Amino acid sequence: MESVTIKDIAKRCNVAVSTVSRAINNHPDINPETRRKIMKVIEENHYIPNNSAQNLKKSVSKTIGVVIKGADNQLFAKMRPVLVEGIAQYDYDSDIEYISISGDEIREALRLVKEKRLKGLIFLGGNHNRTEEDLKAVPVPFVMCTVDMDETVPKDLYSSVSVDSYQESYRMVDHLCSKGYKKIVIFSGSRGDESVGRLRLNGYRDALKANRIEVDEQRIWYSQDWAEDVFSMANGYRMGKKLIESGIDFDCVYAVADSIAIGAGRALLESGIRIPEECGLAGFDGLDETLYYHPSITTMRQPVKEMAEDAVKILFSMLHKGEANQHRVFSCKLEARESTQKE
Numbered sequence: 001m002e003s004v005t006i007k008d009i010a011k012r013c014n015v016a017v018s019t020v021s022r023a024i025n026n027h028p029d030i031n032p033e034t035r036r037k038i039m040k041v042i043e044e045n046h047y048i049p050n051n052s053a054q055n056l057k058k059s060v061s062k063t064i065g066v067v068i069k070g071a072d073n074q075l076f077a078k079m080r081p082v083l084v085e086g087i088a089q090y091d092y093d094s095d096i097e098y099i100s101i102s103g104d105e106i107r108e109a110l111r112l113v114k115e116k117r118l119k120g121l122i123f124l125g126g127n128h129n130r131t132e133e134d135l136k137a138v139p140v141p142f143v144m145c146t147v148d149m150d151e152t153v154p155k156d157l158y159s160s161v162s163v164d165s166y167q168e169s170y171r172m173v174d175h176l177c178s179k180g181y182k183k184i185v186i187f188s189g190s191r192g193d194e195s196v197g198r199l200r201l202n203g204y205r206d207a208l209k210a211n212r213i214e215v216d217e218q219r220i221w222y223s224q225d226w227a228e229d230v231f232s233m234a235n236g237y238r239m240g241k242k243l244i245e246s247g248i249d250f251d252c253v254y255a256v257a258d259s260i261a262i263g264a265g266r267a268l269l270e271s272g273i274r275i276p277e278e279c280g281l282a283g284f285d286g287l288d289e290t291l292y293y294h295p296s297i298t299t300m301r302q303p304v305k306e307m308a309e310d311a312v313k314i315l316f317s318m319l320h321k322g323e324a325n326q327h328r329v330f331s332c333k334l335e336a337r338e339s340t341q342k343e
Helices: 006-013 017-024 032-044 050-058 074-089 105-116 132-136 165-178 196-210 233-246 258-270 304-321
Strands: 063-069 093-099 120-124 142-145 159-163 184-190 220-223 252-255 280-282 299-301 327-330 333-335
Touching: 006 017, 006 032, 017 032, 017 074, 017 093, 063 074, 063 105, 074 093, 074 120, 074 258, 074 304, 093 105, 105 120, 120 304, 142 304, 159 165, 159 304, 165 184, 165 196, 165 252, 165 280, 165 299, 165 333, 184 196, 184 233, 184 258, 196 220, 220 233, 233 252, 233 258, 252 258, 258 280, 304 327
Parallel strands: 063 093, 063 120, 120 142, 142 159, 159 327, 184 220, 184 252, 252 280
Antiparallel strands: 299 333
16 A cells, blocks of 8 residues: 555645645644644544654754744745745745845855754855855755856855846836936835845846936935835835935836835835826836736846746755756746836
């Protein structure tokens, strides 16, 4: 008789594999009745979870760590369940760890590998400017997801799944210029941001130059270095208020994240500035909220589901098949909406 798998349990309970995994690990974010139902089916079918008797016999953990940099990042919130579900499909557990924007994801990863005997890692967000020594120090296979690593770092030291933040930001600003905007303010990350914030800012600068528009440093707005909620609506709202109070002339606001754009839009509208009649508004990521905001916000949509799924596939191809590090670069979709329709 073939042994029962976690997929069999999920099918018999009519739930997702990740739900079975959470029930087994007694996670708090599961309905008690659902957990009782799952545990009853597990008992009836004599299923032995990998993290119990089987793991004790082998003294081997079957856990993948997911290190998320920035708890307020809505993009990562969309990717998390896809990662958990994908990892569970391989009959592994997930260990989700959040660190602050200013935290060191490599140091945290080393601690987790040692304490929880992780078999692999997926990073959501991280420092673009990592050294060879940093990456060589990680003792398990790992994938950098949504992180554009510095080109000087050898690609055989890590796997990655990302979009080209520089190129896609360039494409967005080029689009805004084609709509007639000439005084575009950018709401960027902090000055010390060495990852997507810096790359998207560079794309902004070069797109303006290509359209023969002078780069005005007064229209480059950085998030506060101390702010832990950089990629949040609250931060966008704060920056929008300060921009209006500054008296600087502008005809469009481009934020390097949709959540920042949503907050900025609220500040603009509260101040009586009409969107798009008096000021355009654009973001980056493709959050669902931008479609239902009024007016709907122009954005650069990242294929988050496909990116998360590929991160898991790449990781397990290394774990199970011993394959070399891989790199996938996805294209974004520019979704022009009401917030930049000047006509």
